[in-house]
Amino acid sequence: MIRTLTIIGLILVSGAWAQELTGGTDFTNVRLDRAGLIKGNYKSGRIIESMSGGVKMTFLGETPQQNVELTADQVDFQYTDETSKRPSKITMSGSVTIIVEGNRVDSGSAVFDLDAGLATFNDNPIIDMKDEGNSIKLAAKVILLNLDTGDFEVREGQRVHDESD
DSSP: OHHHHHHHHHHHHHHHHHTTTTTTSOOOEEEEEEOSEEEEETTTTEEEEEEEEEEEEEEEOSSGGGOEEEEEEEEEEEESSTTOOSEEEEEEEEEEEEEETTEEEEEEEEEEETTTTEEEEESSOEEEEEETTEEEEEEOSEEEEETTTOOEEEETOEEOOOTTO
8 A cells, every 4th residue: 555655656746847847848747657666765855766677657748649658777867956856857778768749769878957958868869750651760879859849959860771671
């Protein structure tokens, strides 16, 4: 029972800061689908400090199409100061995947700077963009995604050919 209440608490607290995750986008809830290990401190107000062991969470938008799915082996939360309850950065490592509106980015690591509204994907990132039924897949050195506007940059991009190409 205590474990269930803790997980529900984590989800509710996460939902409070998720509303600010993408600036203009109104995220009202975060669903934690999976985590092998969660570390935190309920007394400090920083409920979640890190998650590992295969993390999957979904930031729920106003519609299912606006959901943001995120998976990683390790997720660490950084805070601006000792009193802050909302993370300023989320650092992910190991098999990082984010899916937004049918577009997907896979990488070895990523940093979401929530204060700046910027996600940076490193370690062999690949972006798979959907456009009217077509798919454009690019490998890159770095991929930058503006969490507020949806704008992105693919640096040193090179097309990834599927087996059918």
